[in-house]
Amino acid sequence: MRFPFKTSYEQDTRLFRDRIDASWYVLLAALVVLLPAVLPAYYVGETTWVFIYAITGVSLMVLVGYTGLVSLGHAAFLGIGAYAHAFFIEHGVPWVVSAAMAVTLATACGLVVGLPALRMTGIYLAIATLAFSVIIQEVFSRWESVTHGLSGMAVPKAHIFGVSFGGETAFYYLCLFFLVLALWLTRNLLRAPTGRAWIAIRDSEIAAQSMGVNLAIYKSIAFAYSAGLMGLAGVLFAHKIAFLAPDIFTILLSIQLLLLVIVGGLGSLHGAVFGAIFVALLPPVIAILRDSIPASFHDFSAASGLAPIGWFGDAIGNFLKKPGVEAGIFGVILVLVILLEPLGMYGRWVKIRIFFSTFPMYKRATFKRQRSYMKTERLR
Amino acid sequence: MTFFQADNISINFGGIRAVDGVSFQVTKGEVFTVIGPNGAGKTTIFNLVSRFYDPTEGRLVFEDNDITKVPSYRIAALGIARTFQNIELFEHATLLQNLLLARHAHKRSNFFSELLFLPSVRRLEVEHREAVEKVIDFLDLQQYRDSFIVNLPYGVRKVTELARALCTDPKLLLLDEPSSGLNVEETDDMAFWIQDIKNLLGITVLMVEHDMKLVSAVSDRVLALNYGRPLAMGTVQEVQAHPEVIRAYLGG
Numbered sequence: 001m002r003f004p005f006k007t008s009y010e011q012d013t014r015l016f017r018d019r020i021d022a023s024w025y026v027l028l029a030a031l032v033v034l035l036p037a038v039l040p041a042y043y044v045g046e047t048t049w050v051f052i053y054a055i056t057g058v059s060l061m062v063l064v065g066y067t068g069l070v071s072l073g074h075a076a077f078l079g080i081g082a083y084a085h086a087f088f089i090e091h092g093v094p095w096v097v098s099a100a101m102a103v104t105l106a107t108a109c110g111l112v113v114g115l116p117a118l119r120m121t122g123i124y125l126a127i128a129t130l131a132f133s134v135i136i137q138e139v140f141s142r143w144e145s146v147t148h149g150l151s152g153m154a155v156p157k158a159h160i161f162g163v164s165f166g167g168e169t170a171f172y173y174l175c176l177f178f179l180v181l182a183l184w185l186t187r188n189l190l191r192a193p194t195g196r197a198w199i200a201i202r203d204s205e206i207a208a209q210s211m212g213v214n215l216a217i218y219k220s221i222a223f224a225y226s227a228g229l230m231g232l233a234g235v236l237f238a239h240k241i242a243f244l245a246p247d248i249f250t251i252l253l254s255i256q257l258l259l260l261v262i263v264g265g266l267g268s269l270h271g272a273v274f275g276a277i278f279v280a281l282l283p284p285v286i287a288i289l290r291d292s293i294p295a296s297f298h299d300f301s302a303a304s305g306l307a308p309i310g311w312f313g314d315a316i317g318n319f320l321k322k323p324g325v326e327a328g329i330f331g332v333i334l335v336l337v338i339l340l341e342p343l344g345m346y347g348r349w350v351k352i353r354i355f356f357s358t359f360p361m362y363k364r365a366t367f368k369r370q371r372s373y374m375k376t377e378r379l380r
Numbered sequence: 381m382t383f384f385q386a387d388n389i390s391i392n393f394g395g396i397r398a399v400d401g402v403s404f405q406v407t408k409g410e411v412f413t414v415i416g417p418n419g420a421g422k423t424t425i426f427n428l429v430s431r432f433y434d435p436t437e438g439r440l441v442f443e444d445n446d447i448t449k450v451p452s453y454r455i456a457a458l459g460i461a462r463t464f465q466n467i468e469l470f471e472h473a474t475l476l477q478n479l480l481l482a483r484h485a486h487k488r489s490n491f492f493s494e495l496l497f498l499p500s501v502r503r504l505e506v507e508h509r510e511a512v513e514k515v516i517d518f519l520d521l522q523q524y525r526d527s528f529i530v531n532l533p534y535g536v537r538k539v540t541e542l543a544r545a546l547c548t549d550p551k552l553l554l555l556d557e558p559s560s561g562l563n564v565e566e567t568d569d570m571a572f573w574i575q576d577i578k579n580l581l582g583i584t585v586l587m588v589e590h591d592m593k594l595v596s597a598v599s600d601r602v603l604a605l606n607y608g609r610p611l612a613m614g615t616v617q618e619v620q621a622h623p624e625v626i627r628a629y630l631g632g
């Protein structure tokens with residue numbers, strides 16, 4: 001077990017806890033930078049999805065995990081970023097300017113949608129944001145002069161300052177850059193008064209207020225910042241998916257994004273990344289299993305002479321080919337996570353880390369939470 | 381100069397008059413206690429002063445300024461801090477984060493400098509931390525600094541509430557039943573701390589309390605309420621001996 005030895009207050013404002021922590025992140029960074037050199041192009045592309053989803057994860061983590069406001073309409077901000085960027089690019093705006101304008105537009109929309117959040121919490125806010133996303137989706141399909149409606153909109157490859165980011169590897173690095181940027185900016189806010197104000201709003205609005213937090217302003221900031229990051233993710237999303245259609249940005253996508261932060265672990269930036277790995281890599285993993293399970297089961301049944309094993313493999317393969325199986329597996333995993341690991345993948349990660357760092361003194365009770373019946377609901 | 385004055389304040393909740401024409405003045409440097417049976421309107425007065433409720437009638441004055449219309453998030457910056465009867469800490473944050481949040485009223489950095497975590501933000505963070513550490517020293521909370529509130533026992537949470545209120549650098553401290561849920565020893569500690577807050581830090585205390593031992597140990601003046609109406613005001617002995625007060629508590 002490591003005890004960081006603190007000698008100055010400044011130490012607690014640093015990005016990393018200590019040198020050892022920092023060196024782990026350097027190692028991770030080196031790994032991620034070198035990855036495209038060893039991975040086949042297909043997997044580089046899939047990892048790019050992890051980065052884009054991680055940005056959406058950071059966006060929702062700020063809102064849901066830190067400020068405690070639930071949004072069921074964040075796919076709309078993703079769509080606004082994507083469509084705005086595609087529209088500006090189509091009209092010859094340089095990439096950087098276009099991306100900046102798309103992010104600004106998403107931020108502005110977040111600010112407007114955030115207004116009802118000042119009065120609503122919980123399920124009511126979720127419904128309001130849901131309504132917003134339905135409206136936006138309708139706008140995407142009807143405003144044909146801008147979005148080309150239901151016939152969809154092709155998005156060219158990214159060209160920044162004359163450099164093409166069309167290749168899988170180049171785009172991988174572009175997305176990685178923006179993910180690191182998003183993580184850094186968000187971490188900065190979280191270690192400053194703004195982040196603490198968000199956490200305060202999440203845990204006790206009334207106490208936050210009496211400590212001087214202007215709820216209206218900080219909830220608006222959370223909404224706008226979250227929407228802005230979502231817009232940034234949308235810019236990259238547009239390039240990655242290459243073709244925008246209104247039916248991409250549905251309630252299902254919003255739910256998937258929400259699932260991402262819950263599975264990852266609410267209230268931690270690590271959770272946003274873990275959740276993104278899960279959400280982005282589950283479909284390709286299912287696709288691989290779909291083909292490899294029947295094949296390997298058949299090999300096994302041929303080798304052992306037990307025909308039923310081959311049939312069993314076929315059954316699994318056929319099941320995985322059924323439409324909607326992905327969504328079903330997502331749902332089952334969400335239920336299991338909420339039941340078994342409310343702190344999400346990050347919570348599990350922390351437990352494993354503590355198990356090894358305190359070995360053999362680990363106590364399961366370390367993470368038992370005492371239920372509290374003391375909170376007052378009187379003033380809500 | 382008037383330090384703090386409640387001038388004939390009343391509030392109605394539907395047909396119930398929870399506070400009915402209460403007036404009192406708190407002098408700088410004293411411990412002023414409000415007592416009364418359950419439902420007498422003590423906490424309601426606190427919620428009026430912290431501006432969670434708008435009084436139906438009457439006026440609140442703090443340092444010669446009318447604060448009857450000031451929004452609640454500005455109250456801390458004016459120099460009024462409060463604790464809550466049923467602990468309202470930020471449970472999924474560390475004790476240190478809780479106390480640092482209390483410095484919010486003194487925040488001088490803007491959103492964009494925080495976004496980039498400029499050196500100025502770091503300097504301000506260290507300044508806030510120094511202020512917070514003074515309070516941690518004062519209330520002996522060193523060992524809990526990095527613990528999450530959910531993992532702390534009730535007694536420590538109660539002290540943390542007090543610490544958080546002190547971190548706002550208040551001139552007037554509102555303590556809503558500081559001893560509720562504490563054992564005898566912890567209540568004694570609380571009494572010492574309240575005296576220290578008054579004598580060493582020079583902070584005026586307005587307190588709601590049921591434990592008469594604590595009340596008589598620390599209070600300079602006491603106001604007794606019943607059904608939202610003032611019954612008696614004066615020293616602890618005067619109020620305890622007042623026939624109306626005895627009747628409110630014992631019936632008859």
